[in-house]
Amino acid sequence: MRDVAVLIPTLRRPATLERALRSVFAQVGSLDRIAAVVVADNDPDGSASAVVERLRAEAPVPLIYAHAPVPGVATARNVGLAATDAPLIAFLDDDEAASPGWLAALLQAQAQTGADVLFGPIRGRVPEGTGWTTAYLERFFGRDGPAEPGLTDQIHGCGNSLMVRATALPGDAPFDTAMNETGGEDDRLFTALQARGGRFGWAADAWVDEFAPPDRATLNYALLRAFAYGQSPSQMAAARRDWPGVARWMLIGAAQTAVWGLASLILALLRRPARAEALDRTARGLGKVFWTKGLEPKLYGAAMLRKAA
Incomplete structure (x- = not known):
C-alpha cells in the first residue's frame, strides 16, 4: 500500500537537494509504501526543476515537481501538500540526508503509538573551520530525544517528521503563510493540534543528518x-x-x-x-x-x- 508522500521544500540548493533525494531513493524496508516524493521548489525561477528532471529516470518511486514561486517556507509546504493526496506525509528538509531506515522507523513508531505527528533525531553537521563554536553548532542544528520510541510532550520542527494528514494537516493550506519570512509556521500548526487533543510521538531510530551551510553555521x-x-x-x-x-x-x-x-x-x-x-x-x-x-x-x-x- 503506497500511502506515504515524502515532501522536500527547497530553495536554490541543487547539490543538497540531490543528496536529500538520493537518501530517500536508498530507503530500506519502506520504498513500497512511498506513493511519491514531492519537491516543492520555492525559487521563483524554478531552479530545482533541472535536478528533478535529471533524477526522475533513476528514481525508484514517483518523483513530483511542484513549483511554489511565492517565497516562503509555509507556502512551499502548502504547495507540496496540494501535489499529493497521500494520507501520510513525511517531511525532509533540503539540507538533510535520511539514514536508510529513516522512513521505516517513522512508520513503525506511528503504528506503535498512534501519534498524529512523529519526530525523529537529527545529527547536526557543520563545515570545518567553525572553531570553538563547533560543538554548540552541532547541537543547535541537531535534535535529541529518548532512546526508545513512544509518545512525547516535546514538540519539534517540521524537518524529519511524519504526519497523519487527516488529523495533523487540516484544510487545503494548513501552514500559515503569515510566517513565510519569520518561520514558526510549524509551531503554530502543532500548537493548534495540541489544543485539539492531538498526540505527538518520537521515532528514536529515524535518523537524519542535517548539513548546515557555511552562511548558517555561524x-x-x-x-x-x-x-x-x-x-x-x-x-x-x-x-x-x-x-x-x-x-x-x-x-x-x-x-x-x-x-x-x-x-x-x-x-x-x-x-x-x-x-x-x-x-x-x-x-x-x-x-x-x-x-x-x-x-x-x-x-x-x-x-x-x-x-x-
Missing part, C-alpha cells in the same frame, strides 16, 4: 534563530489572547536573560566554549520579552532570496 545566525525560537511561546499565547500567559512568559524570559546574560559575561571573560550555550539561552530569554510584531527576525522566504542576491 554563532550570529544561531543566536538570531534562538531569539526567534524564544519569541514563539509569547507569540502563541498572544494568538490565543491569553494575556496572563504572555505576561508569564515575559517574566520567565526576563529571568532567563538576567541569569544567562551574567553567565555569558563570566564565561566570555574566561574564554570558555560554554559561553555559546549561555548566549543561546540569553537570546531565547530576550525573545520571550521582545516578541511583538515587527521584531521577528526575517530568516526565510524573500529574506533568503535578498541575501543570496
Whole structure:
C-alpha cells in the first residue's frame, strides 16, 4: 500500500537537494509504501526543476515537481501538500540526508503509538573551520530525544517528521503563510493540534543528518534563530489572547536573560566554549520579552532570496 508522500521544500540548493533525494531513493524496508516524493521548489525561477528532471529516470518511486514561486517556507509546504493526496506525509528538509531506515522507523513508531505527528533525531553537521563554536553548532542544528520510541510532550520542527494528514494537516493550506519570512509556521500548526487533543510521538531510530551551510553555521545566525525560537511561546499565547500567559512568559524570559546574560559575561571573560550555550539561552530569554510584531527576525522566504542576491 503506497500511502506515504515524502515532501522536500527547497530553495536554490541543487547539490543538497540531490543528496536529500538520493537518501530517500536508498530507503530500506519502506520504498513500497512511498506513493511519491514531492519537491516543492520555492525559487521563483524554478531552479530545482533541472535536478528533478535529471533524477526522475533513476528514481525508484514517483518523483513530483511542484513549483511554489511565492517565497516562503509555509507556502512551499502548502504547495507540496496540494501535489499529493497521500494520507501520510513525511517531511525532509533540503539540507538533510535520511539514514536508510529513516522512513521505516517513522512508520513503525506511528503504528506503535498512534501519534498524529512523529519526530525523529537529527545529527547536526557543520563545515570545518567553525572553531570553538563547533560543538554548540552541532547541537543547535541537531535534535535529541529518548532512546526508545513512544509518545512525547516535546514538540519539534517540521524537518524529519511524519504526519497523519487527516488529523495533523487540516484544510487545503494548513501552514500559515503569515510566517513565510519569520518561520514558526510549524509551531503554530502543532500548537493548534495540541489544543485539539492531538498526540505527538518520537521515532528514536529515524535518523537524519542535517548539513548546515557555511552562511548558517555561524554563532550570529544561531543566536538570531534562538531569539526567534524564544519569541514563539509569547507569540502563541498572544494568538490565543491569553494575556496572563504572555505576561508569564515575559517574566520567565526576563529571568532567563538576567541569569544567562551574567553567565555569558563570566564565561566570555574566561574564554570558555560554554559561553555559546549561555548566549543561546540569553537570546531565547530576550525573545520571550521582545516578541511583538515587527521584531521577528526575517530568516526565510524573500529574506533568503535578498541575501543570496
